[in-house]
Amino acid sequence: MEAALSSLPYLMDGLLVTLQVTLLVVVFATIIGVILGVGISYGPLWLRIIVRIFSDFIRGIPVLVLIFFVYYGLPAIGINMETFTAAVVALSIFKISHVIENTRGAIQSVHHGQMEAGKAIGLKFHERLIYIIFPIALRRFLPPWINSVADTAKGSALVSLIGVVDLMLAMQKVIGRTYEAMPVYIVGLIIYFIINFSLSLSSRKLEAKYAFIKE
Amino acid sequence: MSHPLIQVKNLYKSFGDTEVLKGVSIDINRGEVVSIIGPSGSGKTTLLRCINVLTKYDKGSIKIDNVEIGYTSDDGKNRKERSENQLSEFRSELGMVFQLFYLFPHLTALENVMLGLRKVRKLSKVKATDQAKYWLQRVGLTEKINSLPSEMSGGQQQRVGIARAVAMDPKVLLLDEITSALDPELVGEVLEVVQKLVEDGMTMIIVTHEMSFAKDVSNRIVFMDEGKIEIDGTPSEIFDSKNERLNTFLARIKK
Numbered sequence: 001m002e003a004a005l006s007s008l009p010y011l012m013d014g015l016l017v018t019l020q021v022t023l024l025v026v027v028f029a030t031i032i033g034v035i036l037g038v039g040i041s042y043g044p045l046w047l048r049i050i051v052r053i054f055s056d057f058i059r060g061i062p063v064l065v066l067i068f069f070v071y072y073g074l075p076a077i078g079i080n081m082e083t084f085t086a087a088v089v090a091l092s093i094f095k096i097s098h099v100i101e102n103t104r105g106a107i108q109s110v111h112h113g114q115m116e117a118g119k120a121i122g123l124k125f126h127e128r129l130i131y132i133i134f135p136i137a138l139r140r141f142l143p144p145w146i147n148s149v150a151d152t153a154k155g156s157a158l159v160s161l162i163g164v165v166d167l168m169l170a171m172q173k174v175i176g177r178t179y180e181a182m183p184v185y186i187v188g189l190i191i192y193f194i195i196n197f198s199l200s201l202s203s204r205k206l207e208a209k210y211a212f213i214k215e
Numbered sequence: 216m217s218h219p220l221i222q223v224k225n226l227y228k229s230f231g232d233t234e235v236l237k238g239v240s241i242d243i244n245r246g247e248v249v250s251i252i253g254p255s256g257s258g259k260t261t262l263l264r265c266i267n268v269l270t271k272y273d274k275g276s277i278k279i280d281n282v283e284i285g286y287t288s289d290d291g292k293n294r295k296e297r298s299e300n301q302l303s304e305f306r307s308e309l310g311m312v313f314q315l316f317y318l319f320p321h322l323t324a325l326e327n328v329m330l331g332l333r334k335v336r337k338l339s340k341v342k343a344t345d346q347a348k349y350w351l352q353r354v355g356l357t358e359k360i361n362s363l364p365s366e367m368s369g370g371q372q373q374r375v376g377i378a379r380a381v382a383m384d385p386k387v388l389l390l391d392e393i394t395s396a397l398d399p400e401l402v403g404e405v406l407e408v409v410q411k412l413v414e415d416g417m418t419m420i421i422v423t424h425e426m427s428f429a430k431d432v433s434n435r436i437v438f439m440d441e442g443k444i445e446i447d448g449t450p451s452e453i454f455d456s457k458n459e460r461l462n463t464f465l466a467r468i469k470k
Binding site for chain 2 (some may be wrong): 111113114116117118119120121122123124125127131132135136
């Protein structure tokens with residue numbers, strides 16, 4: 001037990017990496033996913049087809065395969081990445097596909113009449129998106145998006161398999177050194193739980209904040 | 216000023232295989248109030264939506280202040296559709312009120328009216344607030360300026376819809392069956408607001424099923440049937456008409 005506690009700082013370093021991976025993935029996936037989600041909702045046919053194929057394809061493969069492909073596969077065509085970068089790239093690609101669907105669904109939930117009302121007062125397309133569609137769609141966007149963030153935090157444990165020393169791999173290493181599997185896993189479980197529990201608390205707050213928007 | 220404000224010439228519009236407008240021509244002069252009546256599916260709403268370029272027309276011409284609105288020239292095979300930004304500019308000069316209000320649900324009454332003033336007219340916050348308040352007061356909603364649409368009755372929402380359109384100071388106000396979705400006891404308060412705008416001299420095209428209202432406020436009434444204008448005349452010409460289709464229609468809606 002003491003050995004497990006004394007290795008806490010090492011676990012915290014791992015936690016930091018887990019949080020970094022999660023944060024970077026969420027930021028990239030949200031920005032690119034929302035842009036592509038708008039593209040699949042309003043873009044020209046060719047763009048909608050490309051995004052649709054990308055999204056269906058990526059969502060159809062296990063994320064672990066994607067991680068291995070980016071780290072072990074891409075060097076074959078000359079794209080070499082460090083483990084951390086490869087982890088962030090692979091998880092981002094995976095999450096982008098979810099944010100695309102999430103965005104598309106949220107946009108679709110906005111009554112087309114709101115868009116027309118925006119047109120009728122002379123708002124340009126981007127102004128209609130910013131001032132009308134996005135704020136209304138946000139209510140539908142947030143709950144699955146926060147799930148997605150929580151999934152990213154949990155799913156990031158997979159990056160330990162290509163050697164990123166995140167919380168998961170840090171735990172494994174401490175266990176390898178101390179043979180104290182149970183206490184270390186309990187600490188790890190608690191940390192993962194705290195991350196996701198605070199996310200779900202903030203999601204409830206956000207949902208309550210935007211619940212006033214009715215149609 | 217010799218030309219009519221709105222000139223619609225030989226307008227055609229199809230949705231897939233269904234031809235909804237089959238050669239509609241009508242002129243609207245400044246200050247005129249024209250009501251369009253007719254059975255559902257006769258093309259009234261489509262005509263209104265074409266005038267606001269919410270729907271693109273296939274053939275024919277719509278000019279506002281002598282400028283073709285949907286395309287770069289009046290007719291011919293080589294004309295091009297106008298860009299979204301050009302359409303936005305045209306639309307900002309035309310006010311539209313919808314059957315189902317379509318207020319922005321995340322904005323208060325005041326913010327609903329202000330949005331166009333701020334972002335399209337580029338007014339300062341102070342000026343936009345003043346104007347929005349003025350129009351909400353004109354439609355009798357001073358008490359409700361900070362309410363969200365979900366906190367208002369249908370009649371109140373529709374009055375916000377009218378305020379949002381007229382606050383932009385449009386050349387013409389297009390009203391698309393604005394009382395059809397309202398409970399009967401709320402129709403009066405909305406029509407009263409329209410009546411006031413008529414007295415202001417606002418040019419209007421009103422698609423409506425409220426015959427007595429159309430009779431009272433209109434300079435002209437247009438009866439549409441099967442994608443064509445059957446009769447275009449003064450209220451008394453319309454209601455004294457011997458036209459069989461018109462009378463069948465009028466008899467049916469009286470029931």
